[in-house]
Amino acid sequence: MEVVINPSTEQLAALAAGAIDALLRRRPDAVLGLATGSSPLKVYDELTRRHTEEGLSFASARAFMLDEYVGLPLDHPERYRNVIERDLVGRVDLDPAAVRSLDGLAEDLPAACAAYEQAIVDAGGVDVQILGLGTDGHVAFNEPGSSLASRTRIKTLTQQTRLDNARFFGDDVEAVPRHVLTQGLGTxxxxxxxxxxxxxxxKAQAVHHLVEGPVTAMWPASVLQLHPHVTVLVDDAAAGRLQLGEYYRQTWAQKPEWQGI
Incomplete structure (x- = not known):
């Protein structure tokens, strides 16, 4: 796990965008994993800039989304399929038909989840997955207590997550759906x-548990410690509880420029 601490969220976003840029220029048909929420917005802004100003193309790429609310109508502005269209897909040359999303209106939700898992496998897997981090340590919508080996499924949101997401629903927590479809931690x-x-x-406590805590279902993101290639991009505030923060800063400062993330 590589931890990059930088006071500028714009520079952190540029690093994340740079990883996607390098991948697409090397493999135009790469498979991207797209997240919604506030964390990736600056990444999508930077990718849009590179598309507009530097010729970065998404035309041959494919993408999978992390999660979706259950029950929101097709035209709801906070349906994640509509959010990603607004934040990225409609701003670059990524074919909407090449973006696979979970169907929160499916009649058979377990079957829809199983089909989604198989679609990821059939695509050869996701090459780069963008992730945000919840204040309680969730990634995607894998809430505390989630199985560390879980696959795509329906989940019930915690009250904390609904409170955190109420800002997207006019600060009305009762408007936030109680159920979601989400890629599992194993996925x-x-x-x-x-x-x-x-x-x-x-986010400081969640970052601490993600990077330096024990691997536990109580802090779902901690399972990422077991992945062979994870990049954690955090600002000074989010890094505030890291015990090895100075070491992470030194390591990044001494990293060869050609290596990337």
Whole structure:
């Protein structure tokens, strides 16, 4: 696990975008893992800039989304399929038909989840997965207590997650759905490169457990310690509880420029 601490969230976003940029220029048909929420927004802004100004193309790429609310109508602005269209897909040349999303309106939700798992396998797996980090340590919608080997399934949101997400629903927590479909922790761990973004003091405890705590279902993101290629990009505030913060800073400062993340 590589931890990069930088006071500038713009620079952190540029590092994440750079990993995707390098992958697509090397393998135009790569498979991307797309997250929603506030954490990846600056990454998508930087990818859009590179597409517009530097010729970065997504035309041959494919993508899978992490999760989706259950029950939101097709035209709801916070349906994650609509969110990713607004934040990235509609701003670059990524074919909407090449973006696979979970169906929160499916009549048979378990079958939809199983089909999604198989679609990821059939695509050869995700090459780079962008991840945010919840204040309680969840990744995707794998809430505390989730099986560390879980696959795509339906989950019930904790009250804390619903409170955190109420800002997207006019600060009305009752408008936030109680159920979601989400890639499982085992599914996320199958991606080849995981890029986790977190900023702000509210994420500091979760970052500490992700990077330095024991691997436990109580802090689901901690399972990422077992992945062979994880990059954690955090600002100073989110890194505030890291015991080895100075070591991470020194390691990054001494890393060869050609190596990338």
């Amino acid at each position: 996320v761990m199958s991606a080849k490169h995981l890029v986790v973004l977190a900023d702000g003091r509210r």
